[in-house]
Amino acid sequence: MKRYKIKPWIILPILALITLVCLIGWQTQTLSQSVAPVSNLSLNNAQLTLEEIAPGIYGLIADTDFPNDDPNAAICNGGIIIGDDGVLVIDLFQTKGLGNLILNTVKTITDKPVRYAIIAHFHFDHTGGNGAALTQGIPILWRGKIRELMLEKNLEYDPNPIPPNLIINDTVSIWLGDRQVILTPASGHTLKTDLVVYVPDVNVMFTGDLLFNERFPYIVDGNIKEWQKTLISLEKTYSNAKLIPGHGPITDSLALGKLKHYLDRLESLAMDWKEQKFSEEEAINSASTIPEVYQNYKFKALYQSNLKTAYQQITMEN
Numbered sequence: 001m002k003r004y005k006i007k008p009w010i011i012l013p014i015l016a017l018i019t020l021v022c023l024i025g026w027q028t029q030t031l032s033q034s035v036a037p038v039s040n041l042s043l044n045n046a047q048l049t050l051e052e053i054a055p056g057i058y059g060l061i062a063d064t065d066f067p068n069d070d071p072n073a074a075i076c077n078g079g080i081i082i083g084d085d086g087v088l089v090i091d092l093f094q095t096k097g098l099g100n101l102i103l104n105t106v107k108t109i110t111d112k113p114v115r116y117a118i119i120a121h122f123h124f125d126h127t128g129g130n131g132a133a134l135t136q137g138i139p140i141l142w143r144g145k146i147r148e149l150m151l152e153k154n155l156e157y158d159p160n161p162i163p164p165n166l167i168i169n170d171t172v173s174i175w176l177g178d179r180q181v182i183l184t185p186a187s188g189h190t191l192k193t194d195l196v197v198y199v200p201d202v203n204v205m206f207t208g209d210l211l212f213n214e215r216f217p218y219i220v221d222g223n224i225k226e227w228q229k230t231l232i233s234l235e236k237t238y239s240n241a242k243l244i245p246g247h248g249p250i251t252d253s254l255a256l257g258k259l260k261h262y263l264d265r266l267e268s269l270a271m272d273w274k275e276q277k278f279s280e281e282e283a284i285n286s287a288s289t290i291p292e293v294y295q296n297y298k299f300k301a302l303y304q305s306n307l308k309t310a311y312q313q314i315t316m317e318n
């Protein structure tokens with residue numbers, strides 16, 4: 001019988017090949033363990049609670065704080081409106097995985113098709129999931145110069161923003177069979193991209209980020225004075241409505257008054273700073289302690305930037 005003798009020079013390359021295969025296998029395993037598969041996102045690991053607000057109207061309510069290290073945790077709230085012949089969703093969260101989650105959630109409630117996605121304003125936490133709607137051929141409705149603003153301001157958090165494909169600039173009614181949904185432009189929180197979504201038959205309104213409930217608002221792209229006026233007008237027009245804010249628990253018009261009160265406080269601080277001729281640093285230092293009444297608010301990281309915006313918009317104003 002012929003015996004094969006292994007030549008010593010062949011052993012080293014074989015050992016190197018085995019090591020390489022093991023390393024690739026280990027790396028692939030580590031990667032698949034550290035990145036959660038987006039298609040398997042559940043409401044639970046997105047830290048969202050599905051709440052029925054009225055027949056056929058649902059909120060996906062986020063309980064997270066901001067900033068948040070968990071990439072799967074939704075930052076803002078989302079909405080689902082079901083009519084006789086179709087569905088409309090509001091805000092697709094900050095990633096495509098979360099956008100898919102809201103569309104998948106619809107399928108657990110109804111077999112009617114999603115006909116529209118409405119984006120309440122341009123910020124990344126509401127628009128990063130737009131790709132989910134685009135992939136499914138669902139038109140994405142927006143207001144104002146969202147395309148330009150996303151490219152100018154969102155890239156840090158959303159490097160591949162999905163641009164708008166249907167822009168509205170006036171009040172618009174969408175009929176989902178017999179159910180009317182009214183989209184109304186409003187001002188104050190962003191550079192004229194805010195929309196509120198109202199369902200008259202059940203008196204429910206999705207306010208987008210014109211309302212932060214039990215959270216400090218994000219106002220860097222806003223205008224404090226315009227926002228105050230909008231809050232007064234919304235509180236008057238929708239005094240008995242149920243409200244789903246952009247951030248925070250479901251509420252009613254009292255929350256609009258509370259946010260207006262918070263902005264009033266910023267305004268009066270800023271007027272004070274003006275009178276005392278404070279520099280921006282002196283102003284912020286003088287008010288840096290969060291008042292007791294807001295101690296249970298989330299998004300505390302935004303408080304200092306709220307002071308800064310108030311200084312720039314009101315103290316510096318001629």
Ligand SMILES: [Zn+2]
Pocket residue numbers: 076123125126209246247
């Ligand atoms: Zn937001």
